[in-house]
Amino acid sequence: MAQLSDDCFAFGGSLLGIDAARHMIFERVQPVDGVERVALGRALGRTLAEDIAAPIAVPGFDNSAVDGYAVRFDDLDPHGPTTLRCVDRIAAGHDPSAALTRGRAARIFTGAALPVGADVAIMQEDCQRDGDLVTIRPGIKRHANTRQAGEDVRRGALALKAGRRLGPADVGLLAALGFAEVPVRRRLSVALLSTGDEVREPGQPLAPRQIYDANRFILSGLLERLGVEVRDLGIVPDDPATLAAALRQAAESTDLIISSGGVSTGEEDHVRAAIANHGSLYFWRLAIKPGRPVAMGQIGATPLAGLPGNPVAALLTFALVARPMIEALSGTEPHVAKRFPAIADFAYKKKTGRREYVRVSLQSGAGLPKLARYPKEGAGMLTSLTETDGLAELSEETTRLEAGAEIAFIPYSELI
Ligand code: AMP
Numbered sequence: 001m002a003q004l005s006d007d008c009f010a011f012g013g014s015l016l017g018i019d020a021a022r023h024m025i026f027e028r029v030q031p032v033d034g035v036e037r038v039a040l041g042r043a044l045g046r047t048l049a050e051d052i053a054a055p056i057a058v059p060g061f062d063n064s065a066v067d068g069y070a071v072r073f074d075d076l077d078p079h080g081p082t083t084l085r086c087v088d089r090i091a092a093g094h095d096p097s098a099a100l101t102r103g104r105a106a107r108i109f110t111g112a113a114l115p116v117g118a119d120v121a122i123m124q125e126d127c128q129r130d131g132d133l134v135t136i137r138p139g140i141k142r143h144a145n146t147r148q149a150g151e152d153v154r155r156g157a158l159a160l161k162a163g164r165r166l167g168p169a170d171v172g173l174l175a176a177l178g179f180a181e182v183p184v185r186r187r188l189s190v191a192l193l194s195t196g197d198e199v200r201e202p203g204q205p206l207a208p209r210q211i212y213d214a215n216r217f218i219l220s221g222l223l224e225r226l227g228v229e230v231r232d233l234g235i236v237p238d239d240p241a242t243l244a245a246a247l248r249q250a251a252e253s254t255d256l257i258i259s260s261g262g263v264s265t266g267e268e269d270h271v272r273a274a275i276a277n278h279g280s281l282y283f284w285r286l287a288i289k290p291g292r293p294v295a296m297g298q299i300g301a302t303p304l305a306g307l308p309g310n311p312v313a314a315l316l317t318f319a320l321v322a323r324p325m326i327e328a329l330s331g332t333e334p335h336v337a338k339r340f341p342a343i344a345d346f347a348y349k350k351k352t353g354r355r356e357y358v359r360v361s362l363q364s365g366a367g368l369p370k371l372a373r374y375p376k377e378g379a380g381m382l383t384s385l386t387e388t389d390g391l392a393e394l395s396e397e398t399t400r401l402e403a404g405a406e407i408a409f410i411p412y413s414e415l416i
């Protein structure tokens with residue numbers, strides 16, 4: 001399962017910028033082999049393995065966009081009402097009985113094929129029907145209320161690109177093109193573990209000075225949303241030998257390892273040492289807050305993201321580091337979180353040289369949305385995630401933010 005190139009480049013010195021880290025990830029992590037064809041009904045969330053060209057046009061025929069009357073544009077008097085004889089009745093899914101001759105109209109319904117010769121459809125609300133006759137008001141444009149063959153997708157056009165992570169609308173487009181199955185990348189298998197002697201499984205009794213494992217539930221939720229198969233390795237104690245054994249075993253059977261905790265510089269932080277001793281460490285400190293201690297490397301040939309133990313930092317570094325690794329491994333087009341302009345309703349001071357993310361809530365009101373900062377700051381504060389809407393992003397260069405200044409807002413729905 002070799003995914004990382006072998007030349008070891010251990011980043012020593014100072015903090016690595018987030019853009020450089022992202023660049024390193026896409027440079028070093030290569031897509032896994034393996035393509036399979038899955039039934040369309042099972043394709044949601046999978047990554048397309050090939051470009052998809054349209055085998056048919058959509059729509060496949062000129063048709064009416066309204067319930068009303070199909071007519072020939074040239075029959076219409078531009079200056080006054082036109083009365084035509086109605087000769088046909090065309091329902092969706094049925095053939096017109098004949099081409100539409102001069103001076104005639106055909107009753108038509110939404111989605112029904114226009115008869116040859118007709119090039120405009122008039123909404124029934126804009127017509128007056130009297131027996132066989134229909135009277136149409138002036139002022140309609142050629143092709144109004146009609147849909148041309150191929151106006152959505154031309155036959156042969158590139159409909160979806162390789163690397164697309166299929167969403168519901170993508171699957172709908174493939175269905176409209178007639179695909180019963182599609183080629184997708186093999187599903188990634190991701191090993192997930194928590195580290196820490198203090199960390200316990202929910203449901204188990206909690207001794208004093210122990211905590212329940214929150215990270216594995218946050219991270220497995222995020223992983224499942226990305227469509228990978230999660231291999232749950234549970235909680236590993238702060239013991240170098242046990243940790244090394246768990247990581248080595250995971251490396252043999254999965255495409256990626258994600259851990260949380262144990263990547264700071266304390267004596268009980270063994271993840272970084274395990275990567276360095278049993279594989280290669282690419283970086284272990286990023287110029288971000290929260291989430292500075294975050295490691296990327298490989299054990300054997302399997303890439304590893306060592307996320308920090310504090311839950312807020314674990315979530316953020318999942319988005320910034322682990323998710324790009326998953327995209328690189330699965331050959332998925334990288335996701336770039338959209339930033340939206342907003343107004344800071346708070347002042348903020350920071351050091352230069354690192355990017356900071358502040359948990360904020362959207363305030364409604366006129367103009368650009370206002371962002372209120374969550375009052376409690378700690379990177380371990382789970383309610384700071386559940387009670388906010390997203391993150392305000394402060395660039396490396398920023399040192400001071402005044403209340404009322406414009407700032408970039410990333411909703412959680414964009415980030416993760
Ligand atoms: P560490 O990165 O191991 O030094 O952990 C930093 C902080 O995060 C400590 O307070 C840990 O107790 C806490 N922590 C570590 N792992 C988890 C976890 N799985 N769930 C919740 N908190 C954790």
Ligand code: MG
Binds near residue numbers: 268269
């Ligand atoms: Mg720890």
